[in-house]
Amino acid sequence: MVKPPRSIHPSLSELLDTLTVYQIKEIMDASNSESYAEESRAIESDIDDLLEVSDIHSIGDFLRLVVALSQVNLHIWYVKEEMQKYPERFDECTKLGHQLNGIRNQLKNRILTATQGVEQSGVRTNLGTDGLEGWRLSILDGDPG
């Protein structure tokens, strides 16, 4: 019996998000480095295919979104490290991680918009930053589109 092709695929923003997380793990987790590299190559290829059919209005702004997403994921990684290192700060770190995750999801939605790849099912809804102060990414200013 011929199986039907899979019909649900990760969006460009999901692929970029995963790529930036694997990039962190490839550096931080030496024992599984080759596995992350292999997965990253597969993601690169899928990103190439999606970029071929994406209509990106401003390459510069798109690059800013990728840079910001990449760094926010690394900040979240640092928060998780703090959480493990200082158990007495667990709750504080959990909240900060949740808040930063809101920024991360806003960035992912902007990437969907920037690449004209918005499908309602791919849009992230957990966008709240619950009073997070001191964090401003100007690429998120203005109309989210």
Next chain:
Amino acid sequence: MIEHEQNFEFTVTDLMDQMTIDQIKEVLLPPASRDAIGGSLESLSSDLTVLFEDRNLKLTGRVLRLLSLVSQLNLETWRCKDRLDDEPESYTETLRHAQDLNGLRNCARNLLQSDLNEASPARQRASFFVTEEGLKLRKRIMADMEQISNS
């Protein structure tokens, strides 16, 4: 003011690298600096958009992976510099680690220049590693990417 034709310009790789550093500053520097940094990020974005169009550069998964790598290495190096002040007892160790990260970042920059057709011997960044761990890190992270670049 004397008008003159500019002969030396930043490369696309320089601008992308600067974008990653400005993004760090926008988050970590005191709020008073942030408007200026936001303006710089907008200018970088505008120049990059123009350069990609004018030079017909192709955005690929690999370019984005290298950009992400440079971006995260710059942030990790920034954290090292903070630690130099905060943890003086491990100053030398942290400094060596930062040097290794900078070497790795330069490797990634050189690959980006190559992928963006703007590499030249003069633009090649020197990368050297001062610890055994740094050399291992370089081998681990860059071997895969350099292999693809040379194939």
